[in-house]
Amino acid sequence: MTETDPATRLRSSCELYLPGDPGYDAARTPWNLSVDLRPAVVAVPRTVEEVADLVGDAGRAGLRVAPLSTGHGVGPLAEQDLDDVVLLRLSELSGVSVDPVARTARVIGATPWRDVVAATAEHGLTALHGSAPDVALPGYVLSGGLSFYARRHGLAAGSVRAVELVTADGELVRADATEHPDLFWALRGGGAANFGVVVAIELDLLPYADVYAGMLLWDRERAPEVLAAWAAWTRTAPETATTVLRVLSLPPLPQLPPFLSGRDLVIIDGAVLEDDEHAASLLAPLRALEPEIDTFGRIPAAELLDVHLDPPGPTPAVSDHTVLGPLDDAALAALLGQVGPGTSSGLTVTEVRHLGGALARPGPAGGALSALPGDYSVFCIATAPTPEAAGPARQAAATVVAALAPWSVPGLVATFTERRVQASRLVDGEDWARLAALRDRYDPARRFVPNHAL
Template identity: 55%
Template sequence: MMTVLTTADDATARLREVLGERLFAAGDDGYDAARQTWNLVTDQRPFAVAVPRTDEEVAAVVAAAAASGLRIAPQATGHGAGPLRGADLGDTVVVSLREMRGVTVDAAARTATVQGGAVWHDLLAASSPHGLTAPHGSAGDVSVVGYTLGGGVSFYGRAHGLAVNTVRRVRVVTATGETVTASADENAELFWALRGGAGAFGVVVEMTIDLLPYADVFAGLLLWDGSRAGEVARAWAAWTATAPETVTTALRVMHFPPVPELPPFISGRSVVAIDGAMLEEDAAAAEILAPLRALGPEMDTFGRMPAAGLTGVHMDPPEPSAAVSEHAMLTALDEAFVDAFVEASFAARPMISEVRHCGGALAREAADAGAVSALEGEYLFSSLALVPVPQAVPGGVAACGAVADAVRPWQGSGLALTFVDLPERDLAAGFGASAARIAALRRAHDPAGVFVSARPVG
């Protein structure tokens, strides 16, 4: 923890000189709303929350905080704030970029430039009129910057790789309060580190990424009653062994409480689902999908849809919620895996137990790779439990961990950083051979430890 060089009142006054009423200190009206993250399990209580609107304000906040001996935690939506659960942020200013959501699309260059707080819905709304889309995740309200610079596993991933490989340029406010540009041609070492290290190196205020040339996509969901989980999981595991790289899908076993907020087809039920996207013409996609459709799903939404509609396929929660999760990368699947996975999913009953098909381009390092460029493993496992009250957290952690333990014999050594959501997880495996280099660069760029990252690099 850094030593505060001035009194709390002096530090607050210095920050208010920059932002005025958009600086929320503990005890201020609006502080509780400002400090809330998307993942409500993280009840963060920082020294203050700063809500800048310009690059210049971000730089001034960082400089003022550092001058007062305070630390900085960059955040856009707080989807990835789970690892900060329980962290002492009493000497930390959360820089919330939620009012910096601008997007500019260069259709000719097939790129998008986004501000640090932009979410995928913002980008897709701007790119769709040009017949373009992006390697977004399963939810449209996630930060473009946080998701992408942490790796980014999309339903385009087996064909196009991790989203981080689309990054062309980053503007970031460093620990000195200086705003610098990082790219392959400018501050190249910092550019390498940001592609994986993200918030450990500064506050990213702008980023340019490549877009994908899809106006529409063949995508959707197949759903069965949970009693068929073993049968469906075995068929999916075998099917993925020969699925082309144009196809990226996920298998999920889900247990839903009987609440009126949920659609009737899942409320109070256990179900098994397969969803994803296929970069194929309709006839070819239908032929590839035929073995799964032959299992007679009770719901089948696969078909041609606008590319922006892909964010709704996975049915991620539309509102902030409290959840805990577990994650691991897996090697090839077999029938013993399916039996262990399904049995544990029903015995422990986290809300979601999921396996995503990776491999393909997701496993191939890019030619101009950053610190993170590929995933080590053919499949990605995750489990998630909702924890509506703090007392439910230990049980949720235990449920997710029980499924992770059951599939441990099939776990590899890799990690997908954006799926790590528990405190004090060793992230070295997510960086692989880059771990030592990125840790050294963090110490060089931020020797005083100004930046607090939910995914520290060492």
Template identity: 40%
Template sequence: MTDFTKLAGELDGPLFLPGDPGYAAESFTFHLTHPLTPMAVAGAASTADVQAAVRFAAANNLPVAVRGGGHLQTHRASDALLITLDRMSGVTVDADRRTARVTGAARWQAVIDASAAAGLAPLSGSSVTVGAIGYVLGGGQGPILGRLHGYASDHVRSFDIVTADGESRTVDAGHEPDLFAALRGGKGNFGVVTAMEIDLFPVATVYGGGLYFSGHDIREVLHAWRDWEATLPDEATTSFAVQWLPPFEQLPPPLRGANVVHVRFAYVGSAEAGAALVAPMRAVAPAIIDTVAEVPFPVAAVLHNDPTEPAPAIHRCVGLGSLPDAALDKLIELTGPESPLRLVSVEVRALGGALDVAPAGPDSVPSRGLPFHLIGLQIAPPPDVAAQSANLEFLIGSMRPWADVRRMVNFVGPEEALNAAELRELYGPELYDRLLTVKAKYDPTSMFRKNHTIRAL
């Protein structure tokens, strides 16, 4: 048994052991299907706390897991020391430089609010409750600004990171550029990222929202969407989700228990031009609900209506190299009114635009150039996990004829994230080997192996 007494005395923040009051709350994660049960939890209150925890783990041959707000942790971590970063969370905006310094487990909502006060916006994701740093470490494809400006990781100026030797480093394009490149898409393989500086953009309002169509109109809507999205400029971003919604009272009455197609749309430009762009989709079928309008960026940031409460959810994803009629027909069969699967959400995101353009310096985003990305999500309480996992596997397997090996790392399921062969295929041999080299340099004992783990086959 590891004696954590010495570590407790070195921390400014608290240390929790199993059975302690507060242990469960400190270990809590959003995805209830994958709870964390670490040997101990260090509630870091400072970078010095992170360093002390990492050095203790090294001295005791313990793996380290990090809970930084989501898009990072995938393993129960029962044999690990968990470091939580909530007490270090903060956002500081420099309006003149159009940058934000984001620390700890700060969620996107905090970054969005701080930026909006200066008339600026970040390259945030579809969920404002996700930790910003964990999202950026996986590249980060935004539902509003992504096609116009690229992946969020393209616009990181620097990272602060505590590596496996317990050293705190500030890395950027000119300082330890190999580690900087690996962090921009390589997830949490290389240390505990405690802060980052990111670019912001002068966007105050967006013409965006959602069009909800009845599932009975799915064939017309999906075929029209495929043809329509190909005509959009880079200032516009779109996706759709075919959803079997639960009969929750918090949903608007037309959506409770309904099978719907939710078409999301965002345009950075005038309301008049945005309305003209979305008009073809509005004409396809009568919308049950239409929320597309000119709104402040913080309102547009939640246009996907992602869940804000924890749930026992499971998911799988696949990149799609194309969406011919046959692929759409198969998707309609799998998700529409006659589907036996009844998955909560099957989403397809149209990528392209600046997401296809590599940044000036090297990075590690593996999905550049991918046209479409599909994510399947299902609610699965413990008794239903096996059956619902099989349904998700059936969905992904059925779409394999149109699959691309590239995928967005942030949506890789927990089981796949711990599978080195899956990750090597996803990143491609050349990029994966480069990440392995950086891993060997900065984390030679693979202390950080409880997430999307880069390791030799």
């Protein structure tokens, strides 16, 4: 690296790390430890002004900018050449304010859902958060966002009221229904990093102080009957029920509770937005299978973040994903043939999320992505603790997805698409063309590096 290198010239702006600097490796490491990002510079702004300055400075130095909040979903960035890229980590930019009367929250930078839900819970409110407490809003909400409230209330992107972002010319812009409405449309599902660095999101809240939620757990030996019962149950389940079935093969680890450590399991979890009696009667056919553990019951809404038992901290994992139509007997047999009793697929988690309901209905005032195709989202996760393990782990996930191909429908759920795809697979064709035109307008020089190309 010489003084004439663009990365070196950038050194005058906010907190920066260049290759070789102490702290570069820590700063470039995302939540997903299997993702190896090697940017020219890592920048860690502490204020919105620093973000704006950095975007301007990077442009003048001939560098592109890739925003990152937590690094849960940055696999597609690692597939791209980052030699001329500033990785802009927003982890130091956070804060939440709640307006209980308007039932909205304004969330700054990379604030994790844990903090957002804690703040809204003080007012008996909650939001369309996902399963993990440490995911942040920009990547999740602006890529769609699938919550345990989803079949009743739709994608989290539909709850966004306004987005504040720094655009390619270093300007701070607010996009909502009246200011920059075209940008507001694009940001809700069109790949926010195509348009700028998001520094705040304002969103509508839900009036739930508590919720009927929990999990049912069996040994994987019971997977054939549990999977068949759940598939049948989801065919008639009301929109108030959003559930997920997972097959897990967990290694023996001291940090796992004994009911998980070293075990092969099948788990159904989720939320049922009904009163206790009605929720219990809806769940009765699943409970009739006598789970080893049953935690379903009324809990404070903030505790819904603990139900899915997502990893408590950074984890090395690779994945593959597909969306399925109706699950017939042959589809169930194909899935069980891969991850059912007696198999060893190499996957840690195979997750089947029930879609449909409000998720299937495009919102009239929605953004670029306001509905999802298909009936079930499948997300296959394999742990990859070393770079050498990543190839076989990826192959294991791809094998399960390939076995389900006869039941796959076109389209993908963006938040579960951890490899780089054409954005036309994530949004409708016409919308894709409109997004591409908007990108030409807002970022003509392609200064921002998104996960998926428009």
